[in-house]
Amino acid sequence: MRLFKGYLRNICLALLLAPMSVTALATEYFVASKEDYEAISSKLIAGDTIILKNGVWTDFEIVLEGQGRADEPITLRAETKGQVILSGLSNLRLAGKYLTVSGLVFKNGYTPSSAVIEFRKSSSQLAFHSRVTEVVIDNYNNPDKQESDYWVALYGQHNRLDHSHFVGKRNKGVTIAVRLNSEQSQQNYHRIDHNYFGYRPTFGSNGGETLRIGTSHYSLTDSYTLVENNYFEHTNGEVEIISVKSGKNTLRGNLFFEARGTLTLRHGNGNIVEQNIFLGNGVEHTGGIRVINKDQVIRNNYLQGLKGYRFGSGFTVMNGVPDSSINRYHQVENALIVNNSFIDVDHIQLAAGSDAERTAVPIDSVFKDNLIINSNKQQPFSLFDDVSGIKLSGNLANTQVPAALGYGVKRQDIAVKKAKNSLLYPESDKLSAGATRELKVLSKQDTGVSWYPKLPGLVAFDSGQTHRVESGAEALLAAIDNAADGDIVVLANGQYDVSKLIQIDKTLTIKAAQAGQARLTFERSALFEIRDGGSLKLDGLTISGANSPDAAANNVVRTQKWGMVENYRFVMLNSHILQLDINHSFDFFATGKGAFADEISLIGNTFDDITGDVLRLNTESEDLGIYNAEYVRVKDNSFNQVQGAVVKLYRGGTDESTFGPHLVMAGNKLNQVGHGKRNKNKSSLYLHGVQVADILQNTLVTSAPIIIEHTIGEPITLIKGNLFDMTQPPAVTELNVKGPHTAVIEDNKTVNTEKR
Known part of the structure; x- marks a missing residue:
């Protein structure tokens, strides 16, 4: 008995002297609500x-x-x-x-x-x-x-x-x-x-x-x-x-x-x-x-x-x-x-x-x-x-x-x-x-985790299913509603009189089954509005502003007016835009403040009778190095009777941390562009702070001049192979660097300037 008591005493003494095991006191909490978490968060131990x-x-x-x-x-x-x-x-x-x-x-x-x-x-x-x-x-x-x-x-x-x-x-x-x-x-x-x-x-x-x-x-x-x-x-x-x-x-x-x-x-x-x-x-x-x-x-x-x-x-x-x-x-x-x-x-x-x-x-x-x-x-x-x-x-x-x-x-x-x-x-x-x-x-x-997909950053145009619309604006709107990212909506020949603003919040292509035979008019201040998550491609359409409101500053396509956080893309091919003249300042495309395009491309289109600009990309005017589009491509289009400019693209300030904007304008024909009284800088093309500009093989007839303002970052500007008929030659100005401008202007032809 004495031996047993001594043994027990030694065990107790050993337990008292041994370091306390934190693991023995550790707890596993299963938390199902914020209130449950708050209840235990202040008493956590190792x-x-x-x-x-x-x-x-x-x-x-x-x-x-x-x-x-x-x-x-x-x-x-x-x-x-x-x-x-x-x-x-x-x-x-x-x-x-x-x-x-x-x-x-x-x-x-x-x-x-x-x-x-x-x-x-x-x-x-x-x-x-x-x-x-x-x-x-x-x-x-x-x-x-x-x-x-x-x-x-x-x-x-x-x-x-x-x-x-x-x-x-x-x-x-x-x-x-x-x-x-x-x-x-x-x-x-x-x-x-x-x-x-x-x-x-x-x-x-x-x-x-x-x-x-x-x-x-x-x-x-x-x-x-x-x-x-x-x-x-x-x-x-x-x-x-x-x-x-x-x-x-x-x-x-x-x-x-x-x-x-x-x-x-x-x-x-x-x-x-x-x-x-x-x-x-x-x-x-x-x-x-x-x-x-x-x-x-x-x-x-x-x-x-x-x-x-x-x-x-x-x-x-x-x-x-x-x-x-x-x-x-x-x-x-x-x-x-x-x-x-x-x-x-x-x-x-x-x-x-x-x-x-x-x-x-x-x-x-x-x-x-x-x-x-x-x-x-x-x-x-x-x-x-x-x-x-x-x-x-x-x-x-x-x-x-x-x-x-x-x-x-x-x-x-x-x-x-x-x-x-x-x-x-x-x-x-x-x-x-x-x-x-x-x-x-x-x-x-x-790298990363195995249980979460590493998906591509962008959904490609024309990568989804095709939805065919036989006739009418209601069927068009329903097809757009039912489409998923990357889908294509194909319009049969006919007239589409759209009474609602079409909001684009997915990557979508809208194209004519037969180029030029699907005609759209619209009754709101814009036909399309690109919103967060949206990118839009138009192909082979005829779009008229004849039924638009009799008010200033209509658009065919615009981004949401403010608060856009996601980049977007806009592409239009082989289409005819006409009668944007119901009132003054009717632009084809206008960006909202804060909106940013990875790409805007106009290729093979015809634009007739526009009282505003074709692409208005100049809302970031605070000169903080912010701009509205990274790549703007304007190729093989015809512009007739446009009172504003084909493109107004603006990047102000002296920040050197970005690559763009980039512009390619090639193979276009401009006839009577830029002479509207509300076109304040009197240009057919206005670029401010654009980092890379290639202006190649365009024909300008009876149009306002091209005006380019270099700001910062060693901009690269090439103006080559253009014909200026009754149009003044381009004007390039260095705003922040002393000396002559750095643009390369070569192999252009200017004719009939005395008739201007």
Whole structure:
């Protein structure tokens, strides 16, 4: 008995002295309502798990707060991955240590705060050693396109964002932002890895980056963020896909697929960019890496099929500003650019941006053992200033390079072939220039989540089913209602008198079964209104404004007047537009404020008797770098008796973060265009701030002149092969640069000017 009591006493003593097991006290909570969550959210301890019930949670602002441990985090997860939907005004904030969130989907709404997911509760309550994984944010956009927010904002230190899916950010603001605005968020050692960054449409102004690390204000601070093994597909928001604005970051093993823009070392020193792959596939404005600041290392990257130029080039080394302020361009110094492969990269630009302000050329830098191969035999280098501060050696190219670089680039015919990783390498393995043959090509399927589809960003025209309409406006309206994205509505011969505004909120084609034999009139102030989600293609129609209201400022096609957040496309082919003259200022197409077109194309049409403009794309007049359309194509049309201009396209301001607008106007015939008394600038074509304009082989008879105003960004304007009959020649003005204009005007013919 005495022995038993002693044994029992020893056991009790051992239990008292042993460390308390947190796991024994950990709880798993199954939460079915916001009220249930609020009841337990303030008492979470290490090891606790919260399971959110499957379903749609509307207006749910989640705060996950607590002190977990490395081996026993506090976890918030979906009951089933992908089946917990956060919609409406929902967001997620984390504060504390060792917190983990997984399996959630944000869609059909937008954040009520500055970020959808935020690694902080307040400016003083941050997250550390925490993780957000397998989370989806899909088109979760503020309906005010210019209202800025982040989708994920990382604060604190040692946090991780991984295996998540981000697609369709359309309002202003960086998709993922690493914030360094407090000491607790600096030298943070965050990790951003294995995420899928899907389609981010062209934003049409500054504020469309996909990832930003730091800001200019804290750019001399080190971040130590690792960005590794992420997939960037069609992330087209603006010229900077990734904007690095801090020091000591590593960007490694990422893949950029047909992404317009560049990985830009915008501010901060001592960053490493290595083992990344850029596959442009010949898509316009696909870029690579842009180098600014000190001590940058760019090594063992593979760049192929990139078409970008200027600040969006395949590779760019910038000029700096002497004694630069913290938010301008610091001089490139001690850059190491080694063992990179440039395959079919159109432009490698050195000392780029050289101007009266940016005069500090690169110094003490090395460009070594790089491989440059262009199958079109066009050498890619452009030198904009003194590049003697970049020392070249061991580089190989299959073309001659500028004389200033010849000492360090050997010209050699180099045959290439695909390796096991599907990349191109010299057939001879004795050549050491270029990226390693062991480079890993990241698979899209190895990023993001397995349970959420990675769908194309755009629905193609004519990709769906065909709906045939035999007669009448009611049947037309019913067919449009019943159509799905990508469908085609085919109109039989006849008259269609439409009494309602047709709202287009899907990708739709409306075409005549026989060109010219389906005639539409309309009784509202517009026939078609393109709304969020809508894109419209018209083919072979005859559209008359004869039955329109006797009021000013009617339109055939317009976008919604305000509040549009999604980009759209408009295409019209082989159609006849007439009698837009019931009153003054009757435009064919007018954009609402804030609306943005990826493409507007008019091809093979005839326009007769219009009291307004054909394409009015000039509502963004505040000169903030915002504009209404990325690509405008006007080809092989006939314009007769148009009182306004064929196109008014405006982009004001001096911002350099966008590629457009682009205009192609070719093969058109203009007769008596632009002379209306309400056409204030007295032009047949008015371009302000357009970045690329090709005006080719048009005939203008008794028309107002073409007026072009260059603003910023080294615009490219070509006016060639046109006939100006009783029409004054084009007028091009440089508004922000001294000296003659930079437009190329050649092989045009001007006749009968004395009869004007």
